[in-house]
Amino acid sequence: MPDQRTEGQVGEDGRIGSGLAAVRERLEGELGRRLVHVSGAGIPLLYVLGLPYAWLQILLVGGVAIVGGLELLRLRAGLADWWIFEHLTREYESETIAGYALYVVGMAVVAVAFDPQIAIPSMFMLAVADPVGGVLGGADPTPVKPARAFVGAFVVCLLVGLPFLPPLVAAAGGVAASVADGVFAEFRGYVIDDNLTIPIGAAAAIALMLAYGPGWIG
Structure with missing residues (x-):
């Protein structure tokens, strides 16, 4: 049966198809990775919704084991072309541990090392900063991000920290998280991933402020 659509309808369908393809490409690229990153806020949210902290710790330690296994498959077994790896990793991570795995490790470290008052806001800061x-x-990419990136990361970290911490303490965590996000860190030729430095830096700053800050902030 011949196509009954008018030339205008065909053109409109083509534009819709091109638009959908563009959206799909963005979701499968950097935008998709950032959405996955933000979705990690669901992990500390489980605690806020009532999951016992010990279970959250177990969940994260188990998550480390899972991502460790996935990274072994990707780096040692030649399975880097799996769909999950194509959409979770960047090109420069082809021969190193990927950011998604270090994200889980960073959350697990603060969950095991700190109590919920410190660890939970640090995890939220990782998810949003x-x-x-x-x-x-x-x-x-630049060694130091523009000032607007520091300010934006700090503001959102402060906002997610305030429900759990005094304002000055939340601000200290936000400063640490925004610096960890905004400054490229390298040690002996190895890039230090901000998925590790954001939660650990934020948790350390919060812990120090709670322990040694002025008495009126606690």
């Missing part, structure tokens, strides 16, 4: 800093920092 990197995507916000990445969007505001622009597409071209």
Whole structure:
């Protein structure tokens, strides 16, 4: 049966198809990775919704074992072309531990090392600081992100920290998280991933403020 659509309808369908393809490409690229990053806020949210902290710790330690196994498959077994790896990893991670795995490790470290008052806001800061800093920092990587990236990351970290911490303590965690996000860190030729430095840095700053800050902030 001949196509009954008018030339205008065909053109409209083509534009819709192109638009959907563009959306899909973005979701499968950097935007998709950032959405996955933000979705990690669901992990500390489980505690907020009532999951016992010990179970959250077990969940994260189990998560470390799972991502460790996935990374072994990717790096040692030649399975880097799996769909999950194509959409969770970047090109420069082809021969190193990927950021998604270090994300889980970073959360697990603070969950095991700190109590919930410190660990939970640090996990939320990890989930929001990197995507916000990445969007505001622009597409071209630089050793130090623009000031707007620091400010944006700090503001969202402060907002997610305030429900759990005194304002000055939340601000200290936000400063640590935004610096960890905004400054490229390297040690002896190895890049230090901000999925580790954001939660650990934020938790350390919060812990120090609670332990040694002025008495009126506790």
